[in-house]
Amino acid sequence: MAVLKINGEDKIFENAVPSTLKALLELLKVDEATVVAEVNGQIIPRNSFYNTILKDGHKIELIRFVGGG
Amino acid sequence: MKDKLIIAGKEFSSRLFIGTGKYSSNKIMAQSIEASGTEMVTVALRRVDIQNPQDNMLAAIDRQKYLLLPNTSGARNADEAVRLARLARAATEINWLKLEVTPDPYYLLPDPIETLKAAEILVKEGFVVLPYINADPVLAKKLQDIGTATVMPLASPIGSNQGLKTKSAIEIIISQATVPVVVDAGIGMPSHAAEAMEMGADAVLVNTAIATANDPIKMAQAFKKAVQAGKEAFEAGSAGIKNQADASSPLTGFLRD
Numbered sequence: 001m002a003v004l005k006i007n008g009e010d011k012i013f014e015n016a017v018p019s020t021l022k023a024l025l026e027l028l029k030v031d032e033a034t035v036v037a038e039v040n041g042q043i044i045p046r047n048s049f050y051n052t053i054l055k056d057g058h059k060i061e062l063i064r065f066v067g068g069g
Numbered sequence: 070m071k072d073k074l075i076i077a078g079k080e081f082s083s084r085l086f087i088g089t090g091k092y093s094s095n096k097i098m099a100q101s102i103e104a105s106g107t108e109m110v111t112v113a114l115r116r117v118d119i120q121n122p123q124d125n126m127l128a129a130i131d132r133q134k135y136l137l138l139p140n141t142s143g144a145r146n147a148d149e150a151v152r153l154a155r156l157a158r159a160a161t162e163i164n165w166l167k168l169e170v171t172p173d174p175y176y177l178l179p180d181p182i183e184t185l186k187a188a189e190i191l192v193k194e195g196f197v198v199l200p201y202i203n204a205d206p207v208l209a210k211k212l213q214d215i216g217t218a219t220v221m222p223l224a225s226p227i228g229s230n231q232g233l234k235t236k237s238a239i240e241i242i243i244s245q246a247t248v249p250v251v252v253d254a255g256i257g258m259p260s261h262a263a264e265a266m267e268m269g270a271d272a273v274l275v276n277t278a279i280a281t282a283n284d285p286i287k288m289a290q291a292f293k294k295a296v297q298a299g300k301e302a303f304e305a306g307s308a309g310i311k312n313q314a315d316a317s318s319p320l321t322g323f324l325r326d
Contacts, residue, residue, distance in 0.1 A: 007116040030122040036114075036160035043159045061116065063156055065127045067098065068113025068142050069088025069227065069254075069276030 002056040021052040024060070035064045074271055076249055077165075077197040077218040079136070083108050084266065085296045086138070086251065087289070088276025091228075095129035097285055102135065105289035109136045111167055111274065113143070114153055114160070138199065140167040146180070147187035154191050166191065167221070169201040177227045181208045185215075192216040201253050204235035209242045209250075220246065221274065223254040224265065228277040230257025233264055243269045259288075259295030266299025267307070 002017045003010050004024070018024040021044060025032045037044045037052075038061040044052050054060070074081040087107045092098035102110055110130060118124065130137070139157035144150035150170050158164050168191065170183040179202050191198050197218045202208055204222035212220055222239050225231035232255065233239065243250050249271035256262050262273045275292055282288035 007119060009119075028119060028122055030117055030119075031125065034125045034127060035117055036156050038156070043155055045159060062119075063114050063160070064117050064125065065112040065137075065139065065160065066115045067089040067092060067126055067280075068140050069090045069111055069274070 004054065004057075005059040007060070007062055017054045017056055017058070019054065020050055021054060021060070022049040024054060025049065025062075028062075030062060035062050037062055074249060076199070081108050081272070082106075083293070083296075084272040084300055085262070085292055086111065086272060086274040087279065088274065089126065089130070089280075090276050091280040092285065095126050098126070098280070099129045101279055101285040101289040102130070104286045104293070105279070106293045107135065109138050111138045111140050111276070113140050114157055115143070136165065137161050137163070138165050138167050140201075141169050141187075142171070144170050144187075145172040145183075146170060147183040147190070150183070150187040151190050154187075154196060155194075158196070164195055165197045165199070165218075167199045167201060168217075171227075179203055179223070181205060184208075185211060188212055188217055189215055199251065204238035204242060206238060206241040206245060210245055213246065213248045217248065219249045219251050219271075221251040221253040224252050224261065225255030227254045229255050230278055231255050232257050232261035236264075236268070239265070239270070240268055259291045262292055263295040263299035263302070266296055267302045269303050272296075 002013045004017050018027050032049055040059050074084050083106045085105055085107050086109045087102055087105050088111045089098055141150040141153040144153055154166050170180045171177045172180050184200055188198050188200050192215055199219045199221055200212050200217050201221045209220040222242055225234040251272045251274055252265040252270045253274040256273055256275050257278045265273050279285050279288045
C-alpha cells in the first residue's frame with residue numbers, strides 16, 4: 001500500500017503510487033494543460049510533468065484557475 | 070487630449086478591467102467580458118476539484134484578446150501571496166499579478182504590511198505587481214516607490230457595491246501617483262465607475278456589480294460607457310461648483326418694463 005497526499009487529502013494506492021506526475025494526472029482524468037502542480041512544495045513546470053517521479057508519501061498540490069475578482 | 074493607459078509598458082485602450090468570479094455560467098461570463106470591451110481580466114487560483122476535474126473556466130477566455138491577471142486571493146499573509154504568485158506565473162507563463170492579501174474574511178480588507186512585504190519580494194522577482202490596497206496614500210506611495218506597476222485602492226469592501234466610500238483618500242492617491250491608479254472593489258454601479266474616472270483615476274476594476282446583475286451583459290455595456298464618459302469628462306475638465314446660481318440664459322433683454 002502507498003499513499004499520496006493530494007490537495008490535502010490522502011489518496012491510497014493498492015500497490016504503488018503512479019510513477020510520474022503525468023501518470024497521476026491521467027489516472028485522475030485531469031487535463032495537464034489546465035493545471036499547475038507542486039510536489040513537496042516545489043513548483044513543477046508543465047513540461048516536466050512526465051519526468052517528475054512520485055514516491056510514497058509525496059505531497060501533491062494540483063491547482064488551476066477559477067473565476068475571481 | 071486622449072492619452073492611452075500604459076501599465077508596465079503595455080498599452081490598453083479600455084480602462085475597464087473585469088473580474089471573472091460569480092458568473093452564473095462560463096458562457097455569460099465570456100459574453101459579458103466581450104460586451105465590456107475590456108482587455109484585462111482577473112482570475113483566481115484554487116485547488117483542482119478531484120471529483121470534478123473537467124471544469125475549466127479558462128477555456129472560455131480568449132487569451133489572444135484578454136490579458137490574464139491572476140490574483141492572490143485567499144492569501145492571508147505575504148508568504149502565501151508569494152507562493153500563489155509563483156504558481157500563477159508557472160500557470161500563465163506571464164508575470165502579471167494582482168497582489169491581494171486579505172486576512173479577515175468578513176470585510177476582506179487588505180493587510181498593508183503583508184502586501185508591502187510581498188510586493189517587495191515579487192518586484193525583485195520580476196513580477197508586474199498590481200497591488201490591491203486600502204485607500205491609504207502613504208502605502209500607495211511606498212508601493213509605487215518600490216516599483217509596483219499600479220496601485221489599486223478600494224472604493225469600498227469587495228463585493229459590497231457601496232461605491233466610492235474612500236473618495237477623498239483616493240483623490241490624494243491620484244494627486245501623488247507616479248503609476249496608474251486603478252480603483253478596485255466596491256464599485257456597484259456605472260455611476261460609481263464614472264465618478265472614479267471623473268476624479269482622474271486611470272482605470273477601474275469591476276466584478277460583482279456586473280457578474281451578479283440581472284443582465285450581466287447589459288451591465289457590462291453600461292460600465293463600458295460609464296468608464297468612457299467619466300474619462301472624457303475628466304479630460305474635458307470640470308466647470309466647477311458654485312454656491313449660488315449662475316444664470317445660463319442672459320440676464321438682460323427681459324420682456325418687461
